[in-house]
Structure formats: structure tokens, C-alpha cells
Amino acid sequence: MTMVRDRKTIPPIHSRFMKVKCPDCQSEQVTFNRATVKVHCQACGATLLEPTGGVANIKDAKSEVLE
Numbered sequence: 346m347t348m349v350r351d352r353k354t355i356p357p358i359h360s361r362f363m364k365v366k367c368p369d370c371q372s373e374q375v376t377f378n379r380a381t382v383k384v385h386c387q388a389c390g391a392t393l394l395e396p397t398g399g400v401a402n403i404k405d406a407k408s409e410v411l412e
């Protein structure tokens with residue numbers, strides 16, 4: 346069985362939306378899980394996500410992936 350180099354067998358990781366709940370004020374907002382900029386709570390300004398070069402780092406915020 347020969348691997349074809351041009352054909353990717355592993356699907357690329359797509360950005361997904363996810364819901365992040367602010368630990369401070371419980372405000373929920375929807376964002377990408379591959380944020381390239383810091384994501385702040387729209388209500389109180391707390392940092393919810395920080396870019397790490399790839400998948401966003403979820404700090405204290407609770408989150409759930411939205412398919």
C-alpha cells in the first residue's frame with residue numbers, strides 16, 4: 346500500500362466555535378477555540394482566552410465545544 350503524498354489522510358483541524366463562560370461574572374460568549382488574539386469577557390473584561398500559537402489556551406473559563 347503506497348501513501349500518496351499529495352493526498353492528506355488526516356483532516357486539518359478546523360476552527361470550532363465554543364462557548365466560554367466567564368469565571369467572574371458568569372457571562373457567556375461564543376468564540377473560536379483557535380483565537381489569535383486575547384479574548385476578553387464582554388461584560389467585565391476578564392481574560393478568557395490567550396493565544397498560544399495554536400489552540401487557544403483556556404484559562405479558568407469553563408467552555409464547551411459547539412460542533
Ligand SMILES: [Zn+2]
Binds near residue numbers: 369371387389390391
Ligand atoms: Zn466577565
